[in-house]
Amino acid sequence: MIQPDRSGQQHELDPQRWVEIHGDVLMGYAMLRVRDRDLAEDLVQETLVAAWNARDRFEGRGKERTWLVGILKRRIFDFYRRRWREQPATALSADADGDQMMDRMFDEKGMWKDEKPQVWADPRRALDGKEFMEYLELCLKKLPARLAEAFTLREMEEVDGNEICQALGISATNLWQMIHRARAGLRRCLEKNGFGSLGKE
Amino acid sequence: MLNCKETTQLASDRFERRLTLTERMNFLMHIMMCPFCRRFSRQIGWLHDLFHKASTLPDDQLAAIGQKLPLDRERLARALRDQDRQ
Ligand SMILES: [Zn+2]
Numbered sequence: 001m002i003q004p005d006r007s008g009q010q011h012e013l014d015p016q017r018w019v020e021i022h023g024d025v026l027m028g029y030a031m032l033r034v035r036d037r038d039l040a041e042d043l044v045q046e047t048l049v050a051a052w053n054a055r056d057r058f059e060g061r062g063k064e065r066t067w068l069v070g071i072l073k074r075r076i077f078d079f080y081r082r083r084w085r086e087q088p089a090t091a092l093s094a095d096a097d098g099d100q101m102m103d104r105m106f107d108e109k110g111m112w113k114d115e116k117p118q119v120w121a122d123p124r125r126a127l128d129g130k131e132f133m134e135y136l137e138l139c140l141k142k143l144p145a146r147l148a149e150a151f152t153l154r155e156m157e158e159v160d161g162n163e164i165c166q167a168l169g170i171s172a173t174n175l176w177q178m179i180h181r182a183r184a185g186l187r188r189c190l191e192k193n194g195f196g197s198l199g200k201e
Numbered sequence: 202m203l204n205c206k207e208t209t210q211l212a213s214d215r216f217e218r219r220l221t222l223t224e225r226m227n228f229l230m231h232i233m234m235c236p237f238c239r240r241f242s243r244q245i246g247w248l249h250d251l252f253h254k255a256s257t258l259p260d261d262q263l264a265a266i267g268q269k270l271p272l273d274r275e276r277l278a279r280a281l282r283d284q285d286r287q
Contacts (some may be wrong), residue, residue, distance in 0.1 A: 015281035019274045024267030025260050032255065037270050045277055052281045110204030117240040124247055129255035130262050156256040161217060180213035183245050
């Protein structure tokens with residue numbers, strides 16, 4: 001099978017070369033979403049193998065990269081789906097749904113407690129996407145795992161909410177609550193780590 | 202009148218679904234009076250934008266992240282070659 005490379009030249013489709021062209025991009029993509037090196041590598045390998053076996057079906061229409069990322073996306077979601085299904089409720093952390101986390105933010109009347117949101121300078125221009133993820137790394141780790149995972153799939157992968165509900169076996173209202181808690185927890189953690197002043201000139 | 206916990210839930214829900222008219226009115230009424238929920242609401246909007254930026258990183262930046270993690274290219278290429286042998 002002959003494929004044009006990025007410079008438009010024709011070359012034989014060769015495994016080594018394929019890994020060289022796509023490996024790092026796929027790895028970066030997976031790493032941002034699963035934040036575990038070994039897992040990211042496994043997912044990239046699964047993706048390349050699946051694509052390699054189906055390469056005849058990819059007729060060079062559209063971009064090869066887009067096709068590969070599409071497969072990887074599916075693998076990432078499948079991984080979480082499996083993990084959620086297999087994870088017994090007892091294996092979840094004591095604060096799996098973030099109840100305690102929310103209780104630290106709001107009193108029994110639902111009003112802000114001692115850690116009220118502070119004034120922030122708009123951080124959007126101070127950070128590019130990569131720097132933001134580096135900042136976020138620490139705070140995502142501090143969230144209950146399922147909250148962080150569901151939130152990442154929704155916010156980064158833009159997976160359809162209904163699909164996540166099905167995978168988790170929860171209602172839409174439940175998912176919205178989880179996502180909200182993840183946002184609230186991240187916001188507070190980022191603030192504690194000086195995120196609010198990043199946007200100052 | 203909504204409390205702060207309910208108001209921030211709605212602030213977040215705006216990214217997930219269309220709020221009802223009543224919800225929108227109650228939300229606006231609360232954030233007019235409450236600087237904390239107003240900040241919360243604006244800040245999660247900024248975070249949402251940053252997430253979008255991070256989820257649409259150009260290929261060269263993704264590659265830069267990938268390059269830092271030594272990917273075993275030999276092993277990967279071997280895995281692909283093995284497929285053809287089966
Ligand atoms: Zn409030």
